[in-house]
Amino acid sequence: MTRDPTALRSHRWLGVDDLRSFGHRSRLLQLGYERADFAGKPVIGIFNTWSDINPCHAHFRARVEEVKRGVWQAGGFPLELPAMTLSEPFQKPTTMLYRNFLAMEVEEGIRSYPIDGAVLMGGCDKTGPALLMGALSADVPAIFVPAGPMLRGNWRGRVLGSGSDTWKYWDEKRAGTITEADWREIERGIARSHGTCMTMGTAATMMAVIEAMGFTLPGASSIPAPDANHPRMATESGRRIVAMVWEDLRPSQIATAAAIDNAITVHQAMGGSTNAIIHILALAGRAGIPLDLDRFDEISERAPVLANIRPSGAFLMEDFYYAGGLRALMRALGGLIDPTCMTVTGTAIGAGFGDAEVFDREVIRGLDNPVYPRGGTVILRGNLAPGGAVMKPSAAEPRLLRHRGPALVFDSYGAMKAAIDRDDLEVDADHVLVLRNAGPQGAPGMPEWGMLPIPRKLVQAGVRDMLRLTDARMSGTSYGACILHVAPEAHVGGPLALVRTGDIIGVDVAARRLELAVDEAELARRRAAWVAPAAKLARGYGALFARHVGQASEGCDFDFLAAGAPLPEPEIH
Ligand code: FES
Numbered sequence: 001m002t003r004d005p006t007a008l009r010s011h012r013w014l015g016v017d018d019l020r021s022f023g024h025r026s027r028l029l030q031l032g033y034e035r036a037d038f039a040g041k042p043v044i045g046i047f048n049t050w051s052d053i054n055p056c057h058a059h060f061r062a063r064v065e066e067v068k069r070g071v072w073q074a075g076g077f078p079l080e081l082p083a084m085t086l087s088e089p090f091q092k093p094t095t096m097l098y099r100n101f102l103a104m105e106v107e108e109g110i111r112s113y114p115i116d117g118a119v120l121m122g123g124c125d126k127t128g129p130a131l132l133m134g135a136l137s138a139d140v141p142a143i144f145v146p147a148g149p150m151l152r153g154n155w156r157g158r159v160l161g162s163g164s165d166t167w168k169y170w171d172e173k174r175a176g177t178i179t180e181a182d183w184r185e186i187e188r189g190i191a192r193s194h195g196t197c198m199t200m201g202t203a204a205t206m207m208a209v210i211e212a213m214g215f216t217l218p219g220a221s222s223i224p225a226p227d228a229n230h231p232r233m234a235t236e237s238g239r240r241i242v243a244m245v246w247e248d249l250r251p252s253q254i255a256t257a258a259a260i261d262n263a264i265t266v267h268q269a270m271g272g273s274t275n276a277i278i279h280i281l282a283l284a285g286r287a288g289i290p291l292d293l294d295r296f297d298e299i300s301e302r303a304p305v306l307a308n309i310r311p312s313g314a315f316l317m318e319d320f321y322y323a324g325g326l327r328a329l330m331r332a333l334g335g336l337i338d339p340t341c342m343t344v345t346g347t348a349i350g351a352g353f354g355d356a357e358v359f360d361r362e363v364i365r366g367l368d369n370p371v372y373p374r375g376g377t378v379i380l381r382g383n384l385a386p387g388g389a390v391m392k393p394s395a396a397e398p399r400l401l402r403h404r405g406p407a408l409v410f411d412s413y414g415a416m417k418a419a420i421d422r423d424d425l426e427v428d429a430d431h432v433l434v435l436r437n438a439g440p441q442g443a444p445g446m447p448e449w450g451m452l453p454i455p456r457k458l459v460q461a462g463v464r465d466m467l468r469l470t471d472a473r474m475s476g477t478s479y480g481a482c483i484l485h486v487a488p489e490a491h492v493g494g495p496l497a498l499v500r501t502g503d504i505i506g507v508d509v510a511a512r513r514l515e516l517a518v519d520e521a522e523l524a525r526r527r528a529a530w531v532a533p534a535a536k537l538a539r540g541y542g543a544l545f546a547r548h549v550g551q552a553s554e555g556c557d558f559d560f561l562a563a564g565a566p567l568p569e570p571e572i573h
Contacts, residue, residue: 013114051085070238097445106134123147129279149317150195162197163477195225201476205272214343218352271312273476281555288563304370327356387487439471439489450474
Protein backbone atom coordinates (compact mmCIF):
# COMPACT_ATOMS: atom_id res chain seq x y z
CA MET A 1 0.00 0.00 0.00
CA THR A 2 1.50 3.38 -1.00
CA ARG A 3 -1.42 5.82 -0.55
CA ASP A 4 -3.21 7.05 2.51
CA PRO A 5 -6.90 6.05 2.56
CA THR A 6 -7.84 9.72 2.95
CA ALA A 7 -6.36 10.28 -0.54
CA LEU A 8 -8.95 8.00 -2.15
CA ARG A 9 -11.71 9.68 -4.19
CA SER A 10 -14.28 7.73 -2.21
CA HIS A 11 -13.06 9.32 1.03
CA ARG A 12 -14.93 12.50 0.05
CA TRP A 13 -18.18 10.50 -0.04
CA LEU A 14 -17.64 8.00 2.76
CA GLY A 15 -14.74 9.02 4.99
CA VAL A 16 -15.48 12.55 6.15
CA ASP A 17 -17.77 13.49 9.03
CA ASP A 18 -20.58 15.66 7.66
CA LEU A 19 -24.28 15.50 6.97
CA ARG A 20 -23.89 14.36 3.34
CA SER A 21 -21.45 11.52 4.11
CA PHE A 22 -23.82 10.35 6.87
CA GLY A 23 -26.38 9.92 4.07
CA HIS A 24 -23.93 7.98 1.87
CA ARG A 25 -22.93 5.62 4.68
CA SER A 26 -26.47 5.05 5.91
CA ARG A 27 -27.51 4.10 2.37
CA LEU A 28 -24.72 1.51 2.14
CA LEU A 29 -25.86 0.13 5.51
CA GLN A 30 -29.36 0.02 3.98
CA LEU A 31 -27.90 -2.38 1.40
CA GLY A 32 -26.83 -4.68 4.23
CA TYR A 33 -23.15 -3.77 4.45
CA GLU A 34 -21.29 -3.01 7.68
CA ARG A 35 -19.10 0.06 8.01
CA ALA A 36 -16.08 -2.25 8.14
CA ASP A 37 -16.98 -3.51 4.64
CA PHE A 38 -16.09 -0.17 3.03
CA ALA A 39 -14.39 2.13 5.57
CA GLY A 40 -10.97 3.16 4.29
CA LYS A 41 -11.14 0.67 1.42
CA PRO A 42 -10.84 1.33 -2.32
CA VAL A 43 -14.29 1.38 -3.91
CA ILE A 44 -14.13 -0.62 -7.13
CA GLY A 45 -16.78 0.13 -9.75
CA ILE A 46 -17.38 -2.90 -11.95
CA PHE A 47 -18.86 -1.81 -15.28
CA ASN A 48 -20.71 -4.91 -16.40
CA THR A 49 -22.14 -5.02 -19.92
CA TRP A 50 -24.12 -8.21 -19.22
CA SER A 51 -27.62 -8.39 -20.69
CA ASP A 52 -30.16 -11.04 -21.63
CA ILE A 53 -29.80 -9.81 -25.21
CA ASN A 54 -26.03 -10.20 -25.40
CA PRO A 55 -24.99 -13.86 -25.93
CA CYS A 56 -21.32 -12.87 -26.04
CA HIS A 57 -21.55 -11.69 -22.42
CA ALA A 58 -23.91 -14.37 -21.10
CA HIS A 59 -21.25 -15.54 -18.60
CA PHE A 60 -20.75 -12.05 -17.16
CA ARG A 61 -23.52 -12.66 -14.64
CA ALA A 62 -21.27 -15.30 -13.06
CA ARG A 63 -17.96 -13.58 -13.89
CA VAL A 64 -18.90 -10.43 -12.04
CA GLU A 65 -19.19 -12.48 -8.86
CA GLU A 66 -15.72 -13.83 -9.52
CA VAL A 67 -14.37 -10.33 -10.00
CA LYS A 68 -16.05 -9.26 -6.74
CA ARG A 69 -14.48 -12.22 -4.95
CA GLY A 70 -11.05 -10.98 -5.98
CA VAL A 71 -11.85 -7.42 -4.90
CA TRP A 72 -13.00 -8.62 -1.45
CA GLN A 73 -9.94 -10.87 -1.11
CA ALA A 74 -7.63 -7.93 -1.76
CA GLY A 75 -9.38 -5.62 0.71
CA GLY A 76 -11.50 -3.57 -1.68
CA PHE A 77 -15.21 -2.80 -1.77
CA PRO A 78 -16.86 -3.91 -5.06
CA LEU A 79 -19.90 -2.21 -6.55
CA GLU A 80 -21.41 -3.53 -9.78
CA LEU A 81 -22.62 -0.86 -12.21
CA PRO A 82 -24.63 -2.24 -15.14
CA ALA A 83 -23.65 -0.51 -18.37
CA MET A 84 -25.22 -0.42 -21.83
CA THR A 85 -24.60 -3.80 -23.42
CA LEU A 86 -24.01 -3.04 -27.15
CA SER A 87 -25.03 -6.47 -28.42
CA GLU A 88 -23.60 -6.71 -31.92
CA PRO A 89 -26.12 -9.14 -33.40
CA PHE A 90 -29.23 -7.32 -32.23
CA GLN A 91 -28.66 -3.58 -31.90
CA LYS A 92 -29.69 -1.67 -35.04
CA PRO A 93 -28.72 -0.02 -37.21
CA THR A 94 -25.33 -0.66 -35.63
CA THR A 95 -23.66 -0.78 -32.21
CA MET A 96 -21.23 1.79 -33.59
CA LEU A 97 -23.96 4.38 -33.15
CA TYR A 98 -23.78 3.68 -29.42
CA ARG A 99 -20.03 3.19 -28.82
CA ASN A 100 -19.64 6.82 -27.78
CA PHE A 101 -22.81 6.53 -25.68
CA LEU A 102 -21.26 3.71 -23.59
CA ALA A 103 -17.97 5.61 -23.41
CA MET A 104 -19.83 8.60 -21.97
CA GLU A 105 -21.69 6.36 -19.55
CA VAL A 106 -18.42 4.97 -18.17
CA GLU A 107 -16.73 8.36 -17.98
CA GLU A 108 -19.67 9.95 -16.21
CA GLY A 109 -20.28 6.86 -14.06
CA ILE A 110 -16.76 7.03 -12.70
CA ARG A 111 -16.84 10.78 -12.31
CA SER A 112 -20.16 11.09 -10.54
CA TYR A 113 -19.84 8.13 -8.14
CA PRO A 114 -17.28 7.36 -5.41
CA ILE A 115 -15.18 5.14 -7.67
CA ASP A 116 -11.47 4.68 -6.89
CA GLY A 117 -10.83 2.01 -9.50
CA ALA A 118 -12.77 0.50 -12.38
CA VAL A 119 -13.13 -3.01 -13.76
CA LEU A 120 -14.27 -2.91 -17.37
CA MET A 121 -16.19 -6.04 -18.42
CA GLY A 122 -16.62 -6.20 -22.17
CA GLY A 123 -15.64 -7.96 -25.35
CA CYS A 124 -18.43 -7.92 -27.90
CA ASP A 125 -17.14 -5.59 -30.64
CA LYS A 126 -17.73 -1.98 -29.53
CA THR A 127 -17.90 -2.66 -25.80
CA GLY A 128 -14.12 -2.96 -25.40
CA PRO A 129 -13.16 0.33 -27.03
CA ALA A 130 -16.14 2.12 -25.48
CA LEU A 131 -15.30 1.03 -21.93
CA LEU A 132 -11.65 1.92 -22.34
CA MET A 133 -12.39 5.28 -23.99
CA GLY A 134 -14.48 6.24 -20.96
CA ALA A 135 -11.84 5.02 -18.52
CA LEU A 136 -9.08 6.89 -20.36
CA SER A 137 -11.04 10.12 -20.05
CA ALA A 138 -11.86 9.54 -16.38
CA ASP A 139 -8.25 8.48 -15.67
CA VAL A 140 -8.81 6.49 -12.50
CA PRO A 141 -7.04 3.09 -12.23
CA ALA A 142 -8.79 0.66 -14.58
CA ILE A 143 -8.40 -2.94 -15.71
CA PHE A 144 -10.17 -4.69 -18.58
CA VAL A 145 -11.76 -8.15 -18.15
CA PRO A 146 -12.24 -9.53 -21.68
CA ALA A 147 -15.26 -11.74 -22.33
CA GLY A 148 -13.13 -14.17 -24.33
CA PRO A 149 -14.05 -16.07 -27.48
CA MET A 150 -16.72 -18.78 -27.73
CA LEU A 151 -15.85 -22.36 -28.69
CA ARG A 152 -15.43 -23.45 -32.31
CA GLY A 153 -18.64 -23.91 -34.29
CA ASN A 154 -19.44 -27.33 -35.66
CA TRP A 155 -21.56 -28.65 -38.54
CA ARG A 156 -21.38 -32.36 -39.37
CA GLY A 157 -17.80 -32.48 -38.13
CA ARG A 158 -16.83 -29.36 -40.08
CA VAL A 159 -15.47 -26.42 -38.11
CA LEU A 160 -17.60 -23.29 -38.39
CA GLY A 161 -16.37 -19.75 -37.74
CA SER A 162 -18.55 -16.84 -36.63
CA GLY A 163 -19.56 -14.52 -39.41
CA SER A 164 -17.09 -15.83 -41.98
CA ASP A 165 -18.94 -19.11 -42.45
CA THR A 166 -22.30 -17.35 -42.30
CA TRP A 167 -21.36 -15.31 -45.37
CA LYS A 168 -19.75 -18.30 -47.04
CA TYR A 169 -22.69 -20.67 -46.62
CA TRP A 170 -25.21 -17.92 -47.43
CA ASP A 171 -23.52 -17.61 -50.82
CA GLU A 172 -23.57 -21.43 -51.18
CA LYS A 173 -27.30 -21.37 -50.40
CA ARG A 174 -27.86 -18.61 -52.97
CA ALA A 175 -25.85 -20.61 -55.49
CA GLY A 176 -27.99 -23.68 -54.69
CA THR A 177 -25.06 -25.83 -53.51
CA ILE A 178 -26.50 -26.44 -50.01
CA THR A 179 -30.10 -27.14 -49.01
CA GLU A 180 -32.52 -25.32 -46.72
CA ALA A 181 -32.10 -28.18 -44.22
CA ASP A 182 -28.29 -27.78 -44.31
CA TRP A 183 -28.73 -24.07 -43.63
CA ARG A 184 -30.95 -24.80 -40.59
CA GLU A 185 -28.33 -27.20 -39.21
CA ILE A 186 -25.61 -24.57 -39.64
CA GLU A 187 -27.83 -22.12 -37.71
CA ARG A 188 -27.80 -24.53 -34.76
CA GLY A 189 -24.07 -25.24 -34.87
CA ILE A 190 -22.29 -21.98 -35.58
CA ALA A 191 -22.55 -20.44 -32.08
CA ARG A 192 -22.54 -23.18 -29.45
CA SER A 193 -21.21 -21.57 -26.26
CA HIS A 194 -21.15 -18.20 -24.56
CA GLY A 195 -18.34 -15.84 -25.51
CA THR A 196 -17.53 -13.55 -28.40
CA CYS A 197 -17.12 -14.40 -32.08
CA MET A 198 -14.18 -16.79 -32.37
CA THR A 199 -12.92 -15.63 -35.75
CA MET A 200 -10.65 -12.58 -35.99
CA GLY A 201 -13.57 -10.20 -35.86
CA THR A 202 -13.65 -6.89 -34.08
CA ALA A 203 -14.15 -8.53 -30.68
CA ALA A 204 -11.07 -10.78 -30.85
CA THR A 205 -9.09 -7.98 -32.43
CA MET A 206 -10.01 -5.35 -29.84
CA MET A 207 -9.52 -7.68 -26.88
CA ALA A 208 -5.99 -8.34 -28.21
CA VAL A 209 -5.42 -4.65 -28.91
CA ILE A 210 -6.47 -3.72 -25.36
CA GLU A 211 -4.14 -6.38 -23.92
CA ALA A 212 -1.31 -5.11 -26.14
CA MET A 213 -1.97 -1.58 -24.83
CA GLY A 214 -1.39 -2.96 -21.34
CA PHE A 215 -4.92 -2.95 -19.94
CA THR A 216 -5.44 -6.67 -19.16
CA LEU A 217 -3.57 -9.31 -17.22
CA PRO A 218 -1.01 -11.08 -19.47
CA GLY A 219 -2.67 -13.55 -21.83
CA ALA A 220 -6.22 -12.66 -20.72
CA SER A 221 -7.60 -11.63 -24.11
CA SER A 222 -7.64 -15.00 -25.84
CA ILE A 223 -8.85 -17.30 -23.03
CA PRO A 224 -11.99 -19.04 -24.35
CA ALA A 225 -14.99 -17.89 -22.32
CA PRO A 226 -15.96 -21.42 -21.11
CA ASP A 227 -12.38 -22.36 -20.08
CA ALA A 228 -11.77 -22.50 -16.30
CA ASN A 229 -8.83 -20.17 -16.77
CA HIS A 230 -11.39 -17.48 -17.54
CA PRO A 231 -13.01 -17.19 -14.09
CA ARG A 232 -9.56 -17.43 -12.52
CA MET A 233 -8.47 -14.47 -14.67
CA ALA A 234 -11.59 -12.56 -13.58
CA THR A 235 -10.84 -13.11 -9.89
CA GLU A 236 -7.19 -12.18 -10.34
CA SER A 237 -8.28 -8.99 -12.13
CA GLY A 238 -10.44 -8.17 -9.08
CA ARG A 239 -7.46 -8.59 -6.80
CA ARG A 240 -5.20 -6.60 -9.07
CA ILE A 241 -7.44 -3.52 -9.40
CA VAL A 242 -7.34 -3.01 -5.64
CA ALA A 243 -3.54 -2.99 -5.72
CA MET A 244 -3.63 -0.59 -8.69
CA VAL A 245 -5.65 1.88 -6.63
CA TRP A 246 -3.11 1.81 -3.81
CA GLU A 247 -0.33 2.23 -6.37
CA ASP A 248 -2.33 5.00 -8.09
CA LEU A 249 -1.51 3.34 -11.42
CA ARG A 250 -3.67 5.28 -13.87
CA PRO A 251 -4.56 4.78 -17.55
CA SER A 252 -2.53 7.86 -18.47
CA GLN A 253 0.62 6.03 -17.30
CA ILE A 254 -0.21 3.02 -19.48
CA ALA A 255 -1.66 4.50 -22.69
CA THR A 256 1.51 6.01 -24.15
CA ALA A 257 2.50 6.50 -27.80
CA ALA A 258 4.67 3.37 -27.58
CA ALA A 259 1.75 1.36 -26.16
CA ILE A 260 -0.42 2.52 -29.08
CA ASP A 261 2.31 1.39 -31.49
CA ASN A 262 2.33 -2.02 -29.76
CA ALA A 263 -1.45 -2.16 -30.19
CA ILE A 264 -1.21 -1.35 -33.92
CA THR A 265 1.56 -3.93 -34.35
CA VAL A 266 -0.56 -6.61 -32.68
CA HIS A 267 -3.55 -5.55 -34.78
CA GLN A 268 -1.49 -6.19 -37.91
CA ALA A 269 0.02 -9.43 -36.62
CA MET A 270 -3.40 -10.81 -35.75
CA GLY A 271 -4.74 -10.00 -39.23
CA GLY A 272 -7.20 -7.92 -37.24
CA SER A 273 -10.49 -6.30 -38.10
CA THR A 274 -10.47 -3.06 -40.08
CA ASN A 275 -12.80 -1.64 -37.42
CA ALA A 276 -9.93 -1.60 -34.96
CA ILE A 277 -8.32 1.24 -36.89
CA ILE A 278 -11.24 3.51 -36.00
CA HIS A 279 -11.22 2.40 -32.38
CA ILE A 280 -7.45 2.79 -31.92
CA LEU A 281 -7.68 6.32 -33.38
CA ALA A 282 -10.43 7.09 -30.85
CA LEU A 283 -8.46 5.58 -27.94
CA ALA A 284 -5.39 7.61 -28.88
CA GLY A 285 -7.58 10.70 -29.10
CA ARG A 286 -8.88 10.12 -25.58
CA ALA A 287 -5.32 9.62 -24.32
CA GLY A 288 -4.15 12.83 -26.03
CA ILE A 289 -1.70 10.96 -28.27
CA PRO A 290 -1.36 12.32 -31.83
CA LEU A 291 -2.14 9.54 -34.32
CA ASP A 292 -3.20 9.45 -37.95
CA LEU A 293 -3.86 6.80 -40.57
CA ASP A 294 -0.35 6.97 -41.97
CA ARG A 295 1.01 5.42 -38.76
CA PHE A 296 -1.08 2.31 -39.46
CA ASP A 297 0.43 2.03 -42.91
CA GLU A 298 3.98 2.53 -41.59
CA ILE A 299 3.55 -0.25 -39.04
CA SER A 300 1.73 -2.43 -41.55
CA GLU A 301 4.80 -2.21 -43.79
CA ARG A 302 6.99 -3.90 -41.17
CA ALA A 303 4.54 -6.09 -39.19
CA PRO A 304 3.58 -9.43 -40.78
CA VAL A 305 0.40 -11.38 -40.11
CA LEU A 306 1.46 -14.22 -37.80
CA ALA A 307 -1.90 -15.38 -36.40
CA ASN A 308 -3.37 -17.95 -38.79
CA ILE A 309 -6.98 -17.14 -37.90
CA ARG A 310 -10.02 -16.82 -40.15
CA PRO A 311 -10.92 -14.86 -42.19
CA SER A 312 -7.27 -14.16 -43.17
CA GLY A 313 -6.12 -17.62 -42.08
CA ALA A 314 -7.38 -21.10 -41.31
CA PHE A 315 -7.93 -21.51 -37.55
CA LEU A 316 -10.09 -20.06 -34.76
CA MET A 317 -9.45 -18.31 -31.44
CA GLU A 318 -9.71 -21.52 -29.44
CA ASP A 319 -6.81 -22.90 -31.51
CA PHE A 320 -4.93 -19.65 -31.00
CA TYR A 321 -5.22 -19.82 -27.22
CA TYR A 322 -4.00 -23.41 -27.00
CA ALA A 323 -1.16 -22.58 -29.41
CA GLY A 324 0.13 -20.09 -26.84
CA GLY A 325 -2.24 -17.13 -27.13
CA LEU A 326 -1.38 -13.48 -27.34
CA ARG A 327 1.65 -13.75 -25.05
CA ALA A 328 3.25 -16.16 -27.51
CA LEU A 329 2.32 -13.98 -30.47
CA MET A 330 3.86 -10.90 -28.88
CA ARG A 331 7.04 -12.79 -28.11
CA ALA A 332 7.13 -14.10 -31.69
CA LEU A 333 7.06 -10.49 -32.89
CA GLY A 334 10.51 -9.97 -31.35
CA GLY A 335 11.85 -6.44 -31.79
CA LEU A 336 8.60 -5.21 -33.35
CA ILE A 337 7.09 -4.90 -29.86
CA ASP A 338 8.35 -2.41 -27.28
CA PRO A 339 8.71 -4.60 -24.17
CA THR A 340 9.18 -1.67 -21.80
CA CYS A 341 5.60 -0.34 -21.89
CA MET A 342 3.81 -0.26 -18.53
CA THR A 343 0.76 -2.47 -17.96
CA VAL A 344 -1.95 -2.92 -15.34
CA THR A 345 0.33 -5.45 -13.62
CA GLY A 346 2.63 -2.60 -12.57
CA THR A 347 5.41 -4.17 -14.63
CA ALA A 348 6.53 -3.87 -18.26
CA ILE A 349 4.61 -5.75 -20.93
CA GLY A 350 7.72 -7.75 -21.80
CA ALA A 351 7.67 -9.32 -18.34
CA GLY A 352 4.26 -10.75 -19.20
CA PHE A 353 5.32 -12.59 -22.35
CA GLY A 354 9.06 -13.12 -21.83
CA ASP A 355 8.72 -16.86 -21.18
CA ALA A 356 5.76 -17.54 -23.53
CA GLU A 357 6.07 -20.46 -25.94
CA VAL A 358 4.39 -21.27 -29.24
CA PHE A 359 2.91 -24.78 -29.04
CA ASP A 360 1.60 -24.92 -32.61
CA ARG A 361 3.66 -23.16 -35.27
CA GLU A 362 0.94 -23.57 -37.87
CA VAL A 363 -1.46 -21.45 -35.79
CA ILE A 364 1.05 -18.86 -34.54
CA ARG A 365 3.63 -18.48 -37.25
CA GLY A 366 7.17 -17.14 -36.90
CA LEU A 367 8.64 -14.04 -38.56
CA ASP A 368 10.35 -16.43 -41.00
CA ASN A 369 7.05 -18.04 -42.06
CA PRO A 370 4.23 -15.47 -41.83
CA VAL A 371 0.68 -15.95 -43.01
CA TYR A 372 1.02 -12.69 -44.92
CA PRO A 373 4.41 -10.95 -45.12
CA ARG A 374 3.27 -7.36 -44.61
CA GLY A 375 0.44 -4.97 -45.34
CA GLY A 376 -2.33 -7.05 -43.76
CA THR A 377 -4.35 -3.84 -43.58
CA VAL A 378 -3.47 -0.90 -45.79
CA ILE A 379 -4.45 2.75 -46.13
CA LEU A 380 -5.38 3.91 -49.63
CA ARG A 381 -5.52 7.51 -50.75
CA GLY A 382 -6.30 9.36 -53.96
CA ASN A 383 -8.84 11.73 -55.47
CA LEU A 384 -11.64 9.42 -54.30
CA ALA A 385 -10.47 9.31 -50.67
CA PRO A 386 -8.33 12.32 -49.80
CA GLY A 387 -8.86 11.56 -46.10
CA GLY A 388 -7.95 7.91 -46.60
CA ALA A 389 -9.68 4.56 -46.97
CA VAL A 390 -8.95 1.15 -45.48
CA MET A 391 -8.53 -2.26 -47.08
CA LYS A 392 -7.55 -5.71 -45.83
CA PRO A 393 -5.71 -7.26 -48.80
CA SER A 394 -5.00 -10.45 -46.84
CA ALA A 395 -8.73 -11.28 -47.01
CA ALA A 396 -9.16 -10.43 -50.72
CA GLU A 397 -8.59 -12.31 -53.97
CA PRO A 398 -5.11 -11.23 -55.18
CA ARG A 399 -6.35 -10.43 -58.73
CA LEU A 400 -8.37 -7.52 -57.29
CA LEU A 401 -5.44 -5.79 -55.60
CA ARG A 402 -4.68 -4.02 -58.87
CA HIS A 403 -7.88 -3.41 -60.74
CA ARG A 404 -9.81 -0.94 -62.90
CA GLY A 405 -13.49 -1.28 -63.53
CA PRO A 406 -16.74 0.62 -64.02
CA ALA A 407 -18.66 1.77 -60.95
CA LEU A 408 -22.12 0.47 -60.11
CA VAL A 409 -23.41 3.01 -57.59
CA PHE A 410 -26.04 2.58 -54.88
CA ASP A 411 -27.16 5.57 -52.80
CA SER A 412 -28.50 3.47 -49.93
CA TYR A 413 -28.35 -0.07 -48.59
CA GLY A 414 -32.05 -0.49 -49.35
CA ALA A 415 -31.52 0.44 -53.01
CA MET A 416 -28.61 -2.01 -53.24
CA LYS A 417 -30.61 -4.81 -51.62
CA ALA A 418 -33.54 -4.29 -53.99
CA ALA A 419 -31.30 -4.51 -57.06
CA ILE A 420 -28.50 -6.91 -56.26
CA ASP A 421 -30.31 -10.18 -56.97
CA ARG A 422 -32.15 -9.04 -60.10
CA ASP A 423 -31.40 -11.11 -63.17
CA ASP A 424 -31.42 -8.01 -65.37
CA LEU A 425 -28.85 -6.13 -63.27
CA GLU A 426 -26.16 -4.95 -65.66
CA VAL A 427 -23.04 -6.12 -63.90
CA ASP A 428 -20.03 -8.34 -64.48
CA ALA A 429 -17.13 -9.46 -62.32
CA ASP A 430 -15.05 -6.41 -63.29
CA HIS A 431 -17.54 -3.91 -61.92
CA VAL A 432 -16.79 -1.97 -58.73
CA LEU A 433 -19.83 -2.00 -56.43
CA VAL A 434 -20.20 1.36 -54.65
CA LEU A 435 -22.37 2.01 -51.59
CA ARG A 436 -22.47 5.55 -50.22
CA ASN A 437 -24.31 7.63 -47.60
CA ALA A 438 -23.43 4.91 -45.10
CA GLY A 439 -20.71 6.75 -43.17
CA PRO A 440 -20.56 8.15 -39.62
CA GLN A 441 -22.97 11.05 -40.25
CA GLY A 442 -24.80 9.72 -43.29
CA ALA A 443 -26.12 6.39 -42.00
CA PRO A 444 -25.73 7.63 -39.22
CA GLY A 445 -23.37 5.41 -37.22
CA MET A 446 -21.40 3.83 -40.07
CA PRO A 447 -22.95 0.34 -40.10
CA GLU A 448 -21.13 -2.82 -41.16
CA TRP A 449 -22.62 -2.79 -44.64
CA GLY A 450 -19.29 -2.77 -46.46
CA MET A 451 -19.11 -6.42 -47.53
CA LEU A 452 -21.71 -5.83 -50.24
CA PRO A 453 -23.19 -9.08 -51.51
CA ILE A 454 -21.97 -10.37 -54.85
CA PRO A 455 -24.89 -10.08 -57.33
CA ARG A 456 -26.73 -13.38 -57.42
CA LYS A 457 -26.24 -14.02 -61.11
CA LEU A 458 -22.47 -13.69 -60.61
CA VAL A 459 -22.51 -15.97 -57.55
CA GLN A 460 -24.27 -18.58 -59.64
CA ALA A 461 -21.59 -18.15 -62.28
CA GLY A 462 -18.94 -18.92 -59.67
CA VAL A 463 -17.79 -15.39 -58.75
CA ARG A 464 -16.87 -15.16 -55.05
CA ASP A 465 -15.07 -11.79 -54.86
CA MET A 466 -15.43 -8.37 -56.47
CA LEU A 467 -14.06 -4.93 -55.73
CA ARG A 468 -16.39 -3.05 -53.42
CA LEU A 469 -16.12 0.53 -52.20
CA THR A 470 -17.98 2.36 -49.43
CA ASP A 471 -17.94 4.90 -46.63
CA ALA A 472 -19.39 2.21 -44.32
CA ARG A 473 -17.44 -0.33 -42.24
CA MET A 474 -17.50 -4.11 -42.47
CA SER A 475 -17.46 -6.81 -39.86
CA GLY A 476 -14.02 -8.15 -39.00
CA THR A 477 -15.40 -11.60 -39.74
CA SER A 478 -16.13 -10.51 -43.32
CA TYR A 479 -13.76 -10.94 -46.20
CA GLY A 480 -13.31 -9.91 -49.79
CA ALA A 481 -11.90 -6.98 -51.77
CA CYS A 482 -13.77 -4.32 -49.81
CA ILE A 483 -12.44 -0.77 -49.59
CA LEU A 484 -13.97 0.80 -46.51
CA HIS A 485 -14.14 3.96 -44.38
CA VAL A 486 -13.77 6.23 -47.43
CA ALA A 487 -13.18 9.71 -46.00
CA PRO A 488 -14.62 12.22 -46.18
CA GLU A 489 -17.90 10.35 -46.43
CA ALA A 490 -20.47 11.07 -49.17
CA HIS A 491 -22.95 12.65 -46.75
CA VAL A 492 -20.63 15.59 -46.08
CA GLY A 493 -19.77 16.04 -49.76
CA GLY A 494 -16.70 13.80 -50.03
CA PRO A 495 -15.69 12.81 -53.59
CA LEU A 496 -17.58 9.52 -53.15
CA ALA A 497 -20.76 11.62 -53.50
CA LEU A 498 -19.73 12.57 -57.04
CA VAL A 499 -19.25 9.08 -58.52
CA ARG A 500 -21.72 7.98 -61.22
CA THR A 501 -22.48 4.51 -62.50
CA GLY A 502 -20.10 3.79 -65.36
CA ASP A 503 -17.23 5.97 -64.09
CA ILE A 504 -13.96 4.07 -64.03
CA ILE A 505 -12.46 3.42 -60.60
CA GLY A 506 -8.89 2.22 -60.23
CA VAL A 507 -7.18 0.67 -57.23
CA ASP A 508 -3.51 -0.19 -56.85
CA VAL A 509 -2.83 -1.59 -53.40
CA ALA A 510 0.94 -1.77 -53.83
CA ALA A 511 0.97 1.95 -54.68
CA ARG A 512 -1.71 2.64 -52.02
CA ARG A 513 -3.81 4.48 -54.63
CA LEU A 514 -7.56 4.77 -55.10
CA GLU A 515 -8.57 6.92 -58.07
CA LEU A 516 -11.69 8.02 -59.88
CA ALA A 517 -10.84 8.43 -63.57
CA VAL A 518 -12.93 11.56 -64.09
CA ASP A 519 -11.22 14.85 -64.89
CA GLU A 520 -11.17 17.66 -62.38
CA ALA A 521 -13.34 20.03 -64.47
CA GLU A 522 -16.14 17.45 -64.61
CA LEU A 523 -15.79 16.76 -60.89
CA ALA A 524 -16.03 20.50 -60.20
CA ARG A 525 -19.29 20.63 -62.21
CA ARG A 526 -20.72 17.72 -60.26
CA ARG A 527 -19.58 19.26 -56.96
CA ALA A 528 -21.36 22.54 -57.77
CA ALA A 529 -24.58 20.64 -58.52
CA TRP A 530 -24.37 18.40 -55.43
CA VAL A 531 -27.10 18.93 -52.82
CA ALA A 532 -26.40 17.83 -49.24
CA PRO A 533 -28.84 15.12 -48.13
CA ALA A 534 -31.05 15.85 -45.14
CA ALA A 535 -30.07 14.36 -41.77
CA LYS A 536 -31.96 11.10 -41.19
CA LEU A 537 -32.41 11.55 -37.44
CA ALA A 538 -33.82 14.87 -36.26
CA ARG A 539 -34.16 14.19 -32.54
CA GLY A 540 -32.59 12.50 -29.56
CA TYR A 541 -29.24 10.77 -29.35
CA GLY A 542 -29.12 10.12 -33.11
CA ALA A 543 -29.30 13.84 -33.82
CA LEU A 544 -26.59 14.56 -31.24
CA PHE A 545 -24.44 11.80 -32.77
CA ALA A 546 -24.74 13.10 -36.34
CA ARG A 547 -23.97 16.64 -35.21
CA HIS A 548 -20.81 15.84 -33.25
CA VAL A 549 -19.28 12.64 -34.67
CA GLY A 550 -15.93 12.89 -36.46
CA GLN A 551 -14.93 11.13 -39.67
CA ALA A 552 -13.62 7.55 -39.73
CA SER A 553 -10.08 8.83 -40.28
CA GLU A 554 -10.40 10.64 -36.91
CA GLY A 555 -11.85 7.73 -34.92
CA CYS A 556 -15.56 8.70 -35.02
CA ASP A 557 -15.43 10.19 -31.53
CA PHE A 558 -17.51 13.18 -30.52
CA ASP A 559 -15.75 16.51 -30.92
CA PHE A 560 -16.52 17.45 -27.31
CA LEU A 561 -14.95 14.27 -25.87
CA ALA A 562 -11.43 14.57 -27.24
CA ALA A 563 -8.62 14.91 -24.72
CA GLY A 564 -7.80 18.39 -23.55
CA ALA A 565 -10.59 19.87 -21.50
CA PRO A 566 -10.14 18.95 -17.81
CA LEU A 567 -12.66 16.61 -16.19
CA PRO A 568 -13.65 18.27 -12.92
CA GLU A 569 -14.51 16.31 -9.78
CA PRO A 570 -18.18 16.73 -8.88
CA GLU A 571 -19.14 19.10 -6.10
CA ILE A 572 -20.39 17.22 -3.04
CA HIS A 573 -22.67 19.28 -0.85
FE1 FES B 1 -20.55 -10.31 -30.04
FE2 FES B 1 -19.44 -11.04 -32.49
S1 FES B 1 -21.52 -10.77 -31.94
S2 FES B 1 -18.50 -10.56 -30.62
